[in-house]
Amino acid sequence: MSGRWSEAVRTFGRRSLAGQFLAFQLLVVVVVLGAVAVVSVAQSTNEFRDVRGARMLATAENLASTPVVRDRYADPFAAQALAPEVDRAVALSGAELAEILGPDGLVRASSDPSRLGERTRVGAAETGRAWFGDAEVGGVRSLLAQVPILASDGRVLAIVSVSEPYPSWWALLSGAGERLLLYLGLGAALGMVASWLLSRRIKRHTRGLEIAEIAGLADHREALLHSIREGVVAVNNDGVITVLNDSAQELLGLPDSAVGERVDSVGLESAVVDFLLAGEDDRDVVIATRARVLALNRRSATSAGQDIGTVTTMRDSTELAALQAQLSSHKSATDTLRAQTHEFSNQLHTISGLVQLGEYDAVRAFVDELTQRRAAINDAVTRHISDPAVAALLIAKTTLAAESGVSLQIAEDSHLSPLEPGLATDVITVLGNLVDNAVDVSVGSAQPTVTVRVCDTPGLEISVSDTGPGVPSHLRDSIFARGVTSKPEVAGGRGIGLALVRMVTAQHGGSVEVSDRPGGGAVFTVQLPRTRVGAHA
Structure with a gap:
């Protein structure tokens, strides 16, 4: 049996999704119709018990009050004498059985002669009360009504019993009326049609895919998506x-x-x-x-x-951005060398011309001036910046800024001791990007100037101010996360440089902010915690 059931389950599982849905919907319709039928049968049963029970009780009371019954219930020939009365009671009430019982339940007269002398159930009637209810009569569940015949002193002399078997469930369902059967039939038909249409719609929306195929696609999609x-x-x-x-x-x-x-x-x-x-x-x-x-x-x-x-x-693209920053540093160094090469070439041409003219005093004066200028630039940086890598960066940026017509100055209160190599690299990335941005926006201003201030007590503070147009207040947060498209025609601007500044600063647990420069322009300030600044004496 279990094998056949398992085979049936496997066969059902091989049906299409629409077919399974149709089968389930039909099952639901059958269950609903069955529930309606059960409720209808229960209601008809209760109605039968209430209506027919009252009728059986009235018939028993009427038979018990008949004079001939009261006079001859104990007659030895009561079965023959009272037969017309019990038959009449059956005919008038539609009952199945009418009987006259002794107080002990012995049948003295009955509409069914074969039951004479048998004993039957005596309910509450033996206590002197009339009643009706369910009982087994001749092995059949029946509705039974009993009324006692009482003596003047209240003794039970005899009992009148009238019974009728309960109808079958089909008779009860049919008795509910043709309309109910019609409604049940219409409901079943509409349910099946609706189920079929819904199954077709499901099949169309699932593009004919079955449950296993849909599950497989979902699992495949999840696996691909997360891998x-x-x-x-x-x-x-x-x-x-x-x-x-x-x-x-x-x-x-x-x-x-x-x-x-x-x-x-x-x-x-x-x-x-x-x-x-x-x-x-x-x-x-x-x-x-x-x-x-x-x-x-x-x-x-x-x-x-x-x-x-x-x-x-x-x-x-974090690693790519870091590589871009390194490339930008190398490009800056290359540009510095190019600018210096161009400058030295011009200076050599000048010296060569003076030598050819025999102006040796002028050559000596010119070389002294160049030496003093270079020494002044180096001294302006190294006097405040002791870290060689950062100092070299600022010297190179000074030369590049001068080539763009921008004056790069070091604030007098700047001070930076030698840094650990790793921190020096990050400081170069931050400072280089801030200076490049400042130079770019200062070009073309009235007095193009970029001022750098670096202070390592307490912590490390890097401040770069420019004479450009400044940064509007509503852009001061988003400017550090501004997107840079990969398309060359719109690339450039502040872009990834300021994004790298914020990222490097955040990695050190610091902060970066923008404020207005007195007289116009912007000031970018980077703060790194003292615990993250590892300096050598």
């Missing part, structure tokens, strides 16, 4: 995150619970939130968070011609 090295974030039209793979969680620092939450409520930085909600489609953009530099690309997602949201992919 992709790039981060993937899907956002619907309401700004709610619907897909977030493992890489995106790591890059954005989000938990699994972020799925189903709004983008602007999970703690993302404002630049990332703005891009996910309103970024430009099909455009690579670099955004710097406090810990990473991310390259993002956003595209709209559609289904059946309807816009359902966006999908954003992201890559970790």
